[in-house]
Amino acid sequence: MQPQGMVSSADAAASALEAGDGGSPSLIRTFLQGRGSSAVADGTFRNLMMLCSLSIFAIVAFIAWELVKGSSASIHEFGFAFFRTETWDPVSGEFGAWPFIYGTLVSSLLALLMAVPLAIGVAVFLTEMCPRPLRGPISFLTELLAAIPSVVYGLWAVFVLVPLMRDHIGPFLLKTLGWTGFFGGYNMGIGMLTASIILAIMILPIISSITREVMTAVPISQREAALALGATRWEMVRIGVLRNARIGIVGGVILGLGRALGETMAVTMVIGNSPQIAKSLFAPGYTLASVIANEFSEATGDLYLSALMEIGLALFLVTILVNALARLLVWAVTRGAPARVA
Amino acid sequence: MGVGIRVTNLNAWYGDNHTLQDINLHMPANNATALIGPSGCGKSTFVRCLNRMHETNPIARATGSVMMGDLDIYKDASPVEVRRRVGMVFQRPNPFPTMSIYDNVASGLRLNGFRNRRVLDEVVERSLRSAALWDEVKDDLKRKSGASISGGQQQRLCIARALAVDPEVLLMDEPASALDPVSTSKIEDLIFQLKSQYTIVIVTHNMQQAARVAENTGFFLNGKMIEFAATHKIFTNPTDKRTEDYITGRFG
Ligand SMILES: Nc1ncnc2c1ncn2[C@@H]1O[C@H](COP(=O)(O)OP(=O)(O)O)[C@@H](O)[C@H]1O
Ligand SMILES: [Mg+2]
Numbered sequence: 001m002q003p004q005g006m007v008s009s010a011d012a013a014a015s016a017l018e019a020g021d022g023g024s025p026s027l028i029r030t031f032l033q034g035r036g037s038s039a040v041a042d043g044t045f046r047n048l049m050m051l052c053s054l055s056i057f058a059i060v061a062f063i064a065w066e067l068v069k070g071s072s073a074s075i076h077e078f079g080f081a082f083f084r085t086e087t088w089d090p091v092s093g094e095f096g097a098w099p100f101i102y103g104t105l106v107s108s109l110l111a112l113l114m115a116v117p118l119a120i121g122v123a124v125f126l127t128e129m130c131p132r133p134l135r136g137p138i139s140f141l142t143e144l145l146a147a148i149p150s151v152v153y154g155l156w157a158v159f160v161l162v163p164l165m166r167d168h169i170g171p172f173l174l175k176t177l178g179w180t181g182f183f184g185g186y187n188m189g190i191g192m193l194t195a196s197i198i199l200a201i202m203i204l205p206i207i208s209s210i211t212r213e214v215m216t217a218v219p220i221s222q223r224e225a226a227l228a229l230g231a232t233r234w235e236m237v238r239i240g241v242l243r244n245a246r247i248g249i250v251g252g253v254i255l256g257l258g259r260a261l262g263e264t265m266a267v268t269m270v271i272g273n274s275p276q277i278a279k280s281l282f283a284p285g286y287t288l289a290s291v292i293a294n295e296f297s298e299a300t301g302d303l304y305l306s307a308l309m310e311i312g313l314a315l316f317l318v319t320i321l322v323n324a325l326a327r328l329l330v331w332a333v334t335r336g337a338p339a340r341v342a
Numbered sequence: 343m344g345v346g347i348r349v350t351n352l353n354a355w356y357g358d359n360h361t362l363q364d365i366n367l368h369m370p371a372n373n374a375t376a377l378i379g380p381s382g383c384g385k386s387t388f389v390r391c392l393n394r395m396h397e398t399n400p401i402a403r404a405t406g407s408v409m410m411g412d413l414d415i416y417k418d419a420s421p422v423e424v425r426r427r428v429g430m431v432f433q434r435p436n437p438f439p440t441m442s443i444y445d446n447v448a449s450g451l452r453l454n455g456f457r458n459r460r461v462l463d464e465v466v467e468r469s470l471r472s473a474a475l476w477d478e479v480k481d482d483l484k485r486k487s488g489a490s491i492s493g494g495q496q497q498r499l500c501i502a503r504a505l506a507v508d509p510e511v512l513l514m515d516e517p518a519s520a521l522d523p524v525s526t527s528k529i530e531d532l533i534f535q536l537k538s539q540y541t542i543v544i545v546t547h548n549m550q551q552a553a554r555v556a557e558n559t560g561f562f563l564n565g566k567m568i569e570f571a572a573t574h575k576i577f578t579n580p581t582d583k584r585t586e587d588y589i590t591g592r593f594g
Contacts, residue, residue: 221436229450230426
């Protein structure tokens, strides 16, 4: 509460500042003294905030614990080999996670490969070149992409992207890049590449909006420093803006990667759901998240269920590992240089 | 080597604000010219018109002609070409914080695709020497970031960065106003050294600074150039009453 709020007129304000009769303290003094010491408030605030941040640790630890507990049967049966076994055969009771780990990593990294340049392009256009009146609508549209539920992306992929892939993009890639071996075999339109494309579209908005934010935060003086050296527009963006924003951009990319690794619905609808490792990106694959979603309800037998739990554990570990690696990379690249503009 | 600058009927606007009105003057080659005047009178705007930095502001506009030697910078060249020939040092030091000291100085040449290591090494050393910074940073050229040195050193780094592309003109907008007196006097010595090779235009709020470094001085007031003359004349025997009032401290 503000002390001014207690008095209505200038006279009252004046008298509020003066000492009252008989040396009693002024209105404001009394008010301020009544506020008490800050020790309790500060202490409470600190503990409350600490509790909030500790709850995150607690939640993570709890999830990890539950996953380990749920998958203990599978861990006993297969040991560490679970993560590198290629067979997934519920009928004969053989379970290995490697095809799913492979599918998750490859689809997500391919998605990043496509989404990052595009997202940075969108952000550069929006912050440095776009005519002012178009800026709002375009950023709104990119952010709207993030709000579409993933099942809708999946439907769109099934009805639009899959035929497109089968009849146009696939044959074109086969003709131009077939010699690499990455685009060969039977192309049904569903498979690793289609899943990566839909993932790329889904993570584009988050990467581009974060990139846009950090680029906007780079001070004009850095742009002017580059321009004054005779930099062209692109050179100015490169050394005066992107270089200064790189840590924030990597942060955005990591968030996008996190989303790609865990994305379930849209991927399940187009990846083909076949636990195999193929060189051709036209071939179907499977991801950790998809196999859990697909098989959990029909898992019969404790070992099957336990193996699926361990798949969840694998997804958890992959996510943590990839994030740690990405941060290590940032640290290695930017070591010595300050992270942001002074 | 520097070139002379002839400004004819220069007008500049920020939106509807007619910031510069009919500026005419001639700054001789290899001389330092000081620009003085109260805050907001248009000195920065004027300097930014000389390397076409003014037009990077979306609401800004300028008309008139600026000749640098034989080149009409608004007609015969793109902004990028102009800025390759005109170095600029800003009021607040703006080194690239993610680059080493070496990379900062080399950035102007590297931008233009210059890759020869040996020559780059030479240019970096020569520029840092000209900027009187070499002795202080030579041991951690590639280890330290451009932002990790002191403010005065950062400003000299920015000067070195501008000198590395061997400009014909060096624009300095209050280059010492964010610095302590020792750094300031270093920068002034530097300007004194540099003006034999470059045409220098320096904006300053400090009359002594103008008197020490500049052959000619221009006095700006409310977007107009009131008086332009030899520095000693401006400071001892100004023609215009308003100039006299300003330098004797009666306003501004
Ligand atoms: N970025 C800007 N946008 C709008 N008006 C500006 C901008 N920069 C300067 N001005 C206006 O232009 C006039 C001259 O400013 P400036 O050239 O910076 O003066 P000085 O450098 O002499 O202090 C001032 O009235 C100021 O308000
Ligand atoms: Mg100024």
